Structure formats: C-alpha cells, structure tokens
Amino acid sequence: MGRHIHIEFLAQPSTQAPLICTIDHSPTWMDPILQFLQNQTLPANPAEARRIRHRSARYLIINGSLYKRGFSLPYLRCLTPEEGHYVLREIHEGICVNNSGARSLAHKAICQGYFWPSLHTDAQAFTQKCDKCQRFANIPHSRLNR
Template identity: 85%
Template sequence: MDPIIQFLQNQTLPADPAEARRVRYRSTRYLIINVALYKRGFSLPYLQCLTLEKGNYVLREIHEGICGNHSGACSLAQKAIRQGYFWPSLHTDAQAFTQKCDKC
C-alpha cells in the first residue's frame, strides 16, 4: 500500500517500469481523504484502508467482541467490509483468524 500512497500524494513512481505501471494502474481504485486512504468500490461506499495491525484488531472485535458471534471466515470478512474497512489480505487474515480461534 505504501507505493500507492506515495503515488497519490507525491506522484512518485518506483524505478522499475513494470512496478510503476502496476502502481499507476492500481492507484485508480484508491483515493486520499483527510490523510486517510480509501478504496473505491463499484457498488460499495468508500472503504477505509487499514494497516495489518488495525485489521487484526477489527477482526478480533467483530469475531469475539461484545456483539461477536464467532462466525466463519467468509462472513467475518464480509462483516468487516460492511463496516467500511479494507486491507489487501482481508480474506486470508479472516481465514487464519478463524482457524486459530479455540472456541470455534
């Protein structure tokens, strides 16, 4: 996510031409609003992009928080998206998180 943020803020591209093309192509799906990175969705509202640590906290709260119901990986990821959050490894993190849960 860092090359995309650098490109959106400063128009700085990586030195590798293939990577620069990839960053330019992927950056069209993102925008920066008040110093926060958001992902544009086709039929979704803007999703706030989180770091991996904040993403794990969100998954933990949705899964076993005060209103948590120890749901499965797919529904856990979709609940995070419905709450307005996104990070690139959301689905794999949800899968790993549900596999580690002792109560499930």
C-alpha cells in the same frame, strides 16, 4: 515515648513520568499508493511503476486517509495489517461475540467500511486459530480433523 513522623517535600510530583511512545512505521502495502497519489512518485522498476499506477486508480485520499472505491460499495477505509487484525478481533470476539466463520467475518469487516488486501486470508487464518470456532464447527470445516 514520642512518635516521630517523617515528612518529605518533593520538588516535583512523582506521578508525572515522561511518556515515551515509539512509532513503528514499517513499510505497508499502502505506502507506494499513497506516495503516488500525493507526490506522483513511482518506483524505479518499470513493471512495479506500471502496477502502482494501475492500482492507484481505485484509491483516493480523504482527510489524509487512504480509501478504496468500488462500484457498488461505499468508500472503504484502508488499514494496515495490524489494524486489520484488531478489526477482525473486535468483530469476532468483541462486545457482540458472534464467532462467525471466515467468509462471514470478512463480509462484516467490509460492511463496517474497512479494507486491506489480505482481508479474506487473514479472516480464514483467524477463524482457524479460534478454539471455539473449531470446537463447534461442522465436521468438514473443522481444523481438528486435519
């Protein structure tokens, strides 16, 4: 009763599968400002062009990234809404897990050097969805009483 061992020689390693990554570059709030600052390109609508020209005075590009400048703040790195949600989640539930309120969460994101236009509304919505924040919040601030 002999043992048979099946040996197979592979022409290439089986662990090297081609890596396919899709990049979703959907339009964000930063695109018109970046286009104006880089190429001086404005939309065809005169009211929209005036608004972009006026808003872009508060922004600058450093090493290919858009930053917002303020009077008493350092330059704030502008984020897309997806990146902003990740930052809020890391500050709120990350390694320090502080479960702070909406205003405190938005303030901490700004202190960390991040900005996006819907920061405060996103922080409000994020804390309203957090079960622990709602469970241990003061009664007037709780979503459970509404």
